[in-house]
Amino acid sequence: MNKKPDLLSIQDLSISFGERKKKEVVHKISFSVKQGEILGVVGESGSGKSVTALSVLRLLAEGGEITNGCIWFDGMDLTKLSESEMVKIRGDEISMVFQEPMTSLNPVLTVGVQVEEMLLLHSKKTSEERKTAVYEMMREVGLKNPELIYSKYPHQLSGGMRQRIMIALAMICKPRLLIADEPTTALDVTIQAKILALLKELNQKHGTTILFISHDLTVVRNLCDRLIVLYDGQIVESGESRDIFQNPKEDYTKKLLAAAEIVHDSSLGRASITSSVSDAILEIKDLKVYYTESGKRIFQKKQRKEVVKGISLEVMQGESVGIVGESGCGKSTLAKAITGLISDIEGEILRKEQKPQMVFQDPYGSLNPSKRIGWLLEEPLKLQKGLSKQEREQRVEEILQKVNLPTEFKNRFPRDLSGGQRQRIAIARAMILHPKFVVLDEPVSALDVTVQAQVLELLKNLKQEFKLTYLFISHDMGVIHSMCDRVCVMYQGEIVERGRTEDVFQNPTHDYTKQLLSSVPK
Amino acid sequence: MKFYIKKLITLIITLLFVSFITFFAFQVIPGDSAVAKLGMDATEEQLFELRESMGLNDPMFVRYGRFLKNAITGDFGTSTQYNVSVGSLISERLPVTAWLAALSVLFMVVISLPLGLLCARKENGFLDRFLTFLSQTFMAVPPFFLGIIITLIFGIVLKWFIPGKFIPISQDFGGFLSYMVFPAFAVSIPKVAMLTKFLKTSLLRELSFDYVRTARSKGLKKKQIMTKHVLKNALIPVITFFGMLIADALAGSIVVEQVFNLPGMGRMLVTAIANRDFSVVSAAVLYIAGIVIIINFIVDMTYQKVDPRVRIS
Numbered sequence: 001m002n003k004k005p006d007l008l009s010i011q012d013l014s015i016s017f018g019e020r021k022k023k024e025v026v027h028k029i030s031f032s033v034k035q036g037e038i039l040g041v042v043g044e045s046g047s048g049k050s051v052t053a054l055s056v057l058r059l060l061a062e063g064g065e066i067t068n069g070c071i072w073f074d075g076m077d078l079t080k081l082s083e084s085e086m087v088k089i090r091g092d093e094i095s096m097v098f099q100e101p102m103t104s105l106n107p108v109l110t111v112g113v114q115v116e117e118m119l120l121l122h123s124k125k126t127s128e129e130r131k132t133a134v135y136e137m138m139r140e141v142g143l144k145n146p147e148l149i150y151s152k153y154p155h156q157l158s159g160g161m162r163q164r165i166m167i168a169l170a171m172i173c174k175p176r177l178l179i180a181d182e183p184t185t186a187l188d189v190t191i192q193a194k195i196l197a198l199l200k201e202l203n204q205k206h207g208t209t210i211l212f213i214s215h216d217l218t219v220v221r222n223l224c225d226r227l228i229v230l231y232d233g234q235i236v237e238s239g240e241s242r243d244i245f246q247n248p249k250e251d252y253t254k255k256l257l258a259a260a261e262i263v264h265d266s267s268l269g270r271a272s273i274t275s276s277v278s279d280a281i282l283e284i285k286d287l288k289v290y291y292t293e294s295g296k297r298i299f300q301k302k303q304r305k306e307v308v309k310g311i312s313l314e315v316m317q318g319e320s321v322g323i324v325g326e327s328g329c330g331k332s333t334l335a336k337a338i339t340g341l342i343s344d345i346e347g348e349i350l351r352k353e354q355k356p357q358m359v360f361q362d363p364y365g366s367l368n369p370s371k372r373i374g375w376l377l378e379e380p381l382k383l384q385k386g387l388s389k390q391e392r393e394q395r396v397e398e399i400l401q402k403v404n405l406p407t408e409f410k411n412r413f414p415r416d417l418s419g420g421q422r423q424r425i426a427i428a429r430a431m432i433l434h435p436k437f438v439v440l441d442e443p444v445s446a447l448d449v450t451v452q453a454q455v456l457e458l459l460k461n462l463k464q465e466f467k468l469t470y471l472f473i474s475h476d477m478g479v480i481h482s483m484c485d486r487v488c489v490m491y492q493g494e495i496v497e498r499g500r501t502e503d504v505f506q507n508p509t510h511d512y513t514k515q516l517l518s519s520v521p522k
Numbered sequence: 523m524k525f526y527i528k529k530l531i532t533l534i535i536t537l538l539f540v541s542f543i544t545f546f547a548f549q550v551i552p553g554d555s556a557v558a559k560l561g562m563d564a565t566e567e568q569l570f571e572l573r574e575s576m577g578l579n580d581p582m583f584v585r586y587g588r589f590l591k592n593a594i595t596g597d598f599g600t601s602t603q604y605n606v607s608v609g610s611l612i613s614e615r616l617p618v619t620a621w622l623a624a625l626s627v628l629f630m631v632v633i634s635l636p637l638g639l640l641c642a643r644k645e646n647g648f649l650d651r652f653l654t655f656l657s658q659t660f661m662a663v664p665p666f667f668l669g670i671i672i673t674l675i676f677g678i679v680l681k682w683f684i685p686g687k688f689i690p691i692s693q694d695f696g697g698f699l700s701y702m703v704f705p706a707f708a709v710s711i712p713k714v715a716m717l718t719k720f721l722k723t724s725l726l727r728e729l730s731f732d733y734v735r736t737a738r739s740k741g742l743k744k745k746q747i748m749t750k751h752v753l754k755n756a757l758i759p760v761i762t763f764f765g766m767l768i769a770d771a772l773a774g775s776i777v778v779e780q781v782f783n784l785p786g787m788g789r790m791l792v793t794a795i796a797n798r799d800f801s802v803v804s805a806a807v808l809y810i811a812g813i814v815i816i817i818n819f820i821v822d823m824t825y826q827k828v829d830p831r832v833r834i835s
Binding site: 054057059061084087088089090091092095096098100103104105106107108109110117118121122153155166169 | 731732735736737738740741742743750751758828830
């Protein structure tokens with residue numbers, strides 16, 4: 001593989017952002033991608049990896065500018081081409097798959113039309129030939145019934161299917177270079193494994209060179225031939241991916257690897273749990289949760305759909321119980337029923353003491369963007385009578401310190417904070433009423449792996465300090481493994497397997513659990 | 523199907539409600555058709571007799587029921603002011619107002635769409651700033667005042683049309699249209715200003731979304747991205763706003779008809795209210811309400827066409 005010529009070669013590339021005050025985010029990096037290989041670019045968010053990828057297609061956001069260096073592709077310097085010359089290269093020679101397949105597709109056009117548009121732009125095929133080609137490509141990326149899917153809109157497809165559409169779109173013109181920017185980050189772990197396999201297959205079948213960008217080392221491990229580790233706009237390490245995994249040379253790479261292990265490792269921070277276990281803080285007996293779908297025809301009754309199909313569960317004081325399963329299995333619905341956000345339920349939910357607090361997945365969407373952090377944290381306190389303004393403010397400052405954020409943050413808005421900081425705020429909000437029991441719904445799924453590790457550490461510390469009980473919901477087996485004493489595996493609204501985390505991970509009995517465990521990237 | 527039936531029922535209920543409000547309003551305001559017809563000097567006896575013969579002395583709900591029964595059969599009675607049937611009165615005037623409104627809506631679309639696109643493509647360019655300034659100004663000017671200015675500039679100074687003149691449709695359709703253009707401009711220009719600004723904001727918002735980046739990565743040119751991808755998305759909020767503006771344009775045309783001396787529904791309505799000519803007022807109000815509701819229905823349908831996410835399954 002090493003003897004193959006370079007397809008893409010980047011030399012001394014610098015990228016700056018900002019109109020008046022320029023800030024350099026990528027500092028003179030150089031690397032090359034050989035014909036037919038898969039090169040992984042790894043780094044946490046803000047390391048400049050996405051910016052570098054976008055600059056290859058000259059798609060930098062407003063204010064972004066290549067300030068130095070060349071990008072050689074097939075004998076052309078892409079930085080010197082005019083916009084009209086770039087238009088011919090985009091999609092045809094180099095194409096791109098983005099992180100979030102929902103927002104990356106146009107919501108008001110059918111996915112078929114969006115894939116076909118590529119051929120309309122870059123080929124001289126007739127309308128009939130284009131359709132056939134689209135169907136064929138859809139089949140190739142693993143979409144059954146392409147004729148049916150052609151006329152679907154993005155919101156009618158699942159996340160995995162949407163990402164397959166994105167890949168079909170990027171591959172249909174048989175580009176020589178495919179840039180994949182975190183293509184699996186927004187997906188469930190089972191679907192993630194399938195998408196990675198698909199990319200590998202396309203690489204082998206068509207010889208497409210792939211530039212794969214990710215924050216997750218475990219994802220790139222099996223896929224990529226070579227790796228580049230980016231930190232703060234500079235390459236800190238590069239080489240064969242096997243070597244980097246076995247002998248990381250730089251501290252930062254070691255840190256990344258260690259962070260990946262915290263998330264996927266169990267040994268940390270589960271001490272002193274069994275000692276404090278006493279009686280049940282939550283008892284669920286044969287719980288069924290429904291939600292209503294409006295009828296399709298005029299005289300049809302509204303349909304009640306059973307999402308959680310008879311679950312019994314006990315959570316003891318002081319323990320952490322994990323609920324794991326892929327999206328759509330009913331785990332979030334269960335959490336909402338427990339916290340009282342859904343009332344259409346059958347069966348019994350016995351809660352000891354007050355209603356549990358909840359931390360949601362999306363730390364941006366669940367914080368009101370027009371309110372300051374201080375206000376957001378104070379709000380639950382206002383509902384409790386008998387606290388003066390000063391007492392409330394004191395409590396806010398106290399909790400900010402507990403989640404390791406400076407107290408000045410109370411004057412900021414959610415948009416001023418990074419994803420990890422926002423999630424700390426969400427946790428602080430849940431903790432400010434000093435609850436005994438907290439339900440965490442995918443609290444780290446939207447975060448980078450290094451930030452994930454920090455937030456998990458924080459949760460562990462808070463648990464010890466306040467003697468909390470957690471019900472921890474996640475699709476990520478690694479996270480569950482590191483956080484929970486017991487785990488319940490949910491599949492299609494039912495608990496298919498339960499037990500001590502260690503036992504379930506070492507001896508899974510149910511097929512679905514085995515499948516979940518095997519798709520964890522190792 | 524369910525959707526259409528729902529809409530139809532809403533339409534009927536709204537019309538009933540409007541008819542009752544109109545009827546009730548006429549009970550509350552002082553004076554009635556009898557007073558208007560006989561003048562202020564009429565004796566109480568004369569008034570009583572005329573009221574008796576017109577059925578105005580019956581209880582309110584009886585009169586409302588009678589009015590409703592007649593209205594359903596399409597008979598709005600006789601205008602007390604002109605002594606001709608309301609039906610024929612309206613059939614003469616409705617086309618004038620309908621054409622005025624239609625032309626105004628046409629101008630609104632044809633002018634604001636390209637302007638909005640232009641402003642969004644060259645944000646903060648000279649043209650954008652100039653148009654933003656213009657639209658701020660025109661938004662603040664009421665249509666009747668604009669009507670006066672247009673009459674002054676195009677009628678009196680440039681002599682492109684004779685102020686106060688009107689050519690009936692039956693006589694010369696081309697001439698009719700050419701005389702409608704100026705009042706239509708007076709109605710539509712403030713709305714064009716609003717629509718342009720709204721569309722521009724919506725386009726700029728859409729431009730920041732991820733799918734635009736995808737479209738660029740596909741190799742689409744900026745212009746193609748605007749027309750093929752962004753515009754359809756950006757139109758979604760604009761359509762709702764547009765529906766409200768159409769209703770507003772109808773209301774605006776009532777005043778503008780006065781300024782340009784057009785024999786449309788608006789002028790008829792104003793004189794009819796002054797003369798307490800209830801039959802004419804109620805018919806006119808019901809017609810206008812009906813048109814507004816139908817336009818809203820069309821807007822709802824278009825909305826669904828444009829945004830697949832709200833499509834009924």
